[in-house]
Amino acid sequence: MDFKDVIKQLSERIEKLKDNLHTEEATKNALIMPMLQSLGYDVFNPLEVMPEFVCDIGTKKGEKIDYAIMSNGIPILLIECKHWNQELTLHDNQLLRYFHVSPAKFGLLTNGIIYKFYTDLETPNKMDEKPFLEINMNDIKQNQVDELKKFHKAYFDVDNILSSASELKYTNELKNVINKEFSNPSPEFVKLFAKQVYDGLITAKLLDQFTTLVRKSISGLINDTISDRLKTALKTESLAENVDKVEEKQVLPDDVVYMSEDGNIVTTKEEIDGYNIIKAILCEIVDLKRVVNRDTKSYFGILFDDNNRKPICRLYFNSDTTKYIATFDENKVETKNKIDNLNEIYKYAKELKNIVEFYLK
Numbered sequence: 001m002d003f004k005d006v007i008k009q010l011s012e013r014i015e016k017l018k019d020n021l022h023t024e025e026a027t028k029n030a031l032i033m034p035m036l037q038s039l040g041y042d043v044f045n046p047l048e049v050m051p052e053f054v055c056d057i058g059t060k061k062g063e064k065i066d067y068a069i070m071s072n073g074i075p076i077l078l079i080e081c082k083h084w085n086q087e088l089t090l091h092d093n094q095l096l097r098y099f100h101v102s103p104a105k106f107g108l109l110t111n112g113i114i115y116k117f118y119t120d121l122e123t124p125n126k127m128d129e130k131p132f133l134e135i136n137m138n139d140i141k142q143n144q145v146d147e148l149k150k151f152h153k154a155y156f157d158v159d160n161i162l163s164s165a166s167e168l169k170y171t172n173e174l175k176n177v178i179n180k181e182f183s184n185p186s187p188e189f190v191k192l193f194a195k196q197v198y199d200g201l202i203t204a205k206l207l208d209q210f211t212t213l214v215r216k217s218i219s220g221l222i223n224d225t226i227s228d229r230l231k232t233a234l235k236t237e238s239l240a241e242n243v244d245k246v247e248e249k250q251v252l253p254d255d256v257v258y259m260s261e262d263g264n265i266v267t268t269k270e271e272i273d274g275y276n277i278i279k280a281i282l283c284e285i286v287d288l289k290r291v292v293n294r295d296t297k298s299y300f301g302i303l304f305d306d307n308n309r310k311p312i313c314r315l316y317f318n319s320d321t322t323k324y325i326a327t328f329d330e331n332k333v334e335t336k337n338k339i340d341n342l343n344e345i346y347k348y349a350k351e352l353k354n355i356v357e358f359y360l361k
Contacts, residue, residue, distance in 0.1 A: 003145070007038065010031075010034055011137045014084075014113055017030050018112075021084055024081060027084045028066070028081050028112075031084060032067075032079075032110060035110075035112070035115075036079075040152045040153030040154050041069060047073075048070055049068075049069060049070070050070050050075070052064045052066070053066075053075065063094060063097075065079065067079040067081070068104070075102055075103065075104040076156070076158070078102060078108065079110065080093060080094055080108070081112075082109075082110070082111040083111060084113055088111055088116055095109055099120070099125075099126070100125045100127070106119050106151075106161070109131075114135070115134070115137070116133075117132060117134070117151075118131050119162065121165060121166050132166070132169035133147050133148075133165070133169075134172070135148060147164070182222075190207060190210050191210075193210070193217075194206070265297055271293075271300040273342055274300070274317065274325075274342055274345060275300070275302060278302055278345065278352060279291055281345075281352055281353065282312075282352060282353065282356055285360075286356050291312065291356075298316075299314040299316050299318070300314065300315040302314070305359075311328050311334075312352060312355055313325055313326055313327050313355075316336070323338070323340075324338055327355070329351075329354075330355070330358050
């Protein structure tokens with residue numbers, strides 16, 4: 001069974017079981033231990049999962065952490081558990097106190113529903129007060145499943161997790177700040193935009209007016225963005241239908257989507273698939289209406305704003321044996337990169353995003 005499906009099953013069992021779990025121990029057995037099993041650990045093997053892990057801190061002897069995930073006799077993940085209905089806080093928590101004297105680089109605080117993962121991004125050997133990854137099993141996202149999978153026994157790699165921990169932590173915090181400002185704009189946030197459209201003094205009365213205007217503008221912008229995305233999707237679907245009709249009329253080969261009347265320009269399904277992969281890479285940073293394809297006799301071009309002076313990349317797929325993706329730098333210098341299959345386009349995501357961000361500036 002796929003890891004994603006296992007996590008989905010764990011999520012579904014929470015609602016069925018939680019009201020019957022009256023103690024912390026019951027929460028551990030019904031919710032937390034199955035999670036550790038799904039991460040590939042043998043919960044009945046103390047060489048992998050050590051329950052009641054003893055922590056000696058200074059003069060305090062015999063203090064215990066609920067679980068420690070072990071590797072070669074060394075703890076790599078410390079786990080503190082609470083009852084499913086209990087609030088998770090680090091205040092006066094064993095996890096916070098023991099982290100700095102342990103070789104483990106990660107701490108986990110959980111009640112079986114919320115999983116908070118911590119490390120020491122801000123001060124070495126001192127656990128951060130805020131988690132770099134927080135997962136709610138009642139509302140888990142696909143990207144969170146991917147991050148959780150990094151803690152699986154088969155994929156656990158300290159450097160790999162740490163490399164994404166910093167970005168995860170601050171991205172999540174920024175999302176929360178932005179969401180808060182969008183929902184209830186602060187005076188500072190309102191003034192930031194008001195000063196760009198109004199030259200006079202921002203009085204208390206004007207601030208109230210602009211607060212309403214900013215809130216309406218944000219709502220309108222979000223609605224417009226959603227509407228544009230829907231229109232793009234419908235247009236793409238309509239174009240696909242038209243392509244199907246053209247294929248029927250011209251009786252094109254299976255691997256050909258379009259052929260010019262003179263037969264000099266042939267657009268293949270492989271080129272369209274490559275174009276769709278590039279759009280998938282760029283959708284995070286730009287409106288896809290600005291990413292346009294233009295096929296030629298020698299290559300399949302992808303342009304920014306349908307402008308020949310703003311090439312994003314070129315696909316050289318006309319050869320039966322060798323395929324290339326050509327990327328561009330800020331000086332429009334073309335670099336051809338050999339690829340063996342379409343999935344290798346993702347290797348050049350950074351170059352594709354860099355050139356689009358350059359055009360956006």
